[in-house]
Amino acid sequence: DSGVTQTPKHLITATGQRVTLRCSPRSGDLSVYWYQQSLDQGLQFLIQYYNGEERAKGNILERFSAQQFPDLHSELNLSSLELGDSALYFCASSVGTETYEQYFGPGTRLTVT
Amino acid sequence: SQQGEEDPQALSIQEGENATMNCSYKTSINNLQWYRQNSGRGLVHLILIRSNEREKHSGRLRVTLDTSKKSSSLLITASRAADTASYFCFHPYNNNDMRFGAGTRLTVKP
Numbered sequence: 001d002s003g004v005t006q007t008p009k010h011l012i013t014a015t016g017q018r019v020t021l022r023c024s025p026r027s028g029d030l031s032v033y034w035y036q037q038s039l040d041q042g043l044q045f046l047i048q049y050y051n052g053e054e055r056a057k058g059n060i061l062e063r064f065s066a067q068q069f070p071d072l073h074s075e076l077n078l079s080s081l082e083l084g085d086s087a088l089y090f091c092a093s094s095v096g097t098e099t100y101e102q103y104f105g106p107g108t109r110l111t112v113t
Numbered sequence: 114s115q116q117g118e119e120d121p122q123a124l125s126i127q128e129g130e131n132a133t134m135n136c137s138y139k140t141s142i143n144n145l146q147w148y149r150q151n152s153g154r155g156l157v158h159l160i161l162i163r164s165n166e167r168e169k170h171s172g173r174l175r176v177t178l179d180t181s182k183k184s185s186s187l188l189i190t191a192s193r194a195a196d197t198a199s200y201f202c203f204h205p206y207n208n209n210d211m212r213f214g215a216g217t218r219l220t221v222k223p
Binding site: 004008056 | 142155156211
């Protein structure tokens, strides 16, 4: 158990809908990262927050947004969902910035039908 | 393009054999990290080697780093069926580029 929790574990929704994925980092970790993993794209970095502020942005679509709250938990919002958004979404946390080891949550499997 | 390129893409060995996988990168690094992922699960951090280190051990894992060649290798000795997983390298230089490679898929046959 990495200490990172993600909810929900599974999510099935229809195209055009909006969903919110939630992540609670390990106690004491200030950074939260979001990744998308699909069979054809591998593990794609989406966005990183550090102590409430956006620190780095990767291949995150404009339809996606995220935030980190004062209690350091984070939410990833996916809107206008398309079939191609079906993937595993991982959250990870680290005590500091990106030079520290990351601890991954179990992931949320999103299926868009 | 991916920053961390693992090689080979897939590796199949017998239990008890050693497994070696390599990672190449393009920029200067602060450190290089290896992760393991069992199918459908989150990545698990294995080992971190700093840019001023050349070799590091952790149990049956041995990691080397050659900054002049911009490459690293992960050796798993006396492999077990439970080592079957995908292995990724990750090497953050700064917050502008944080990507994992495509990984090496290791299969250890009992």
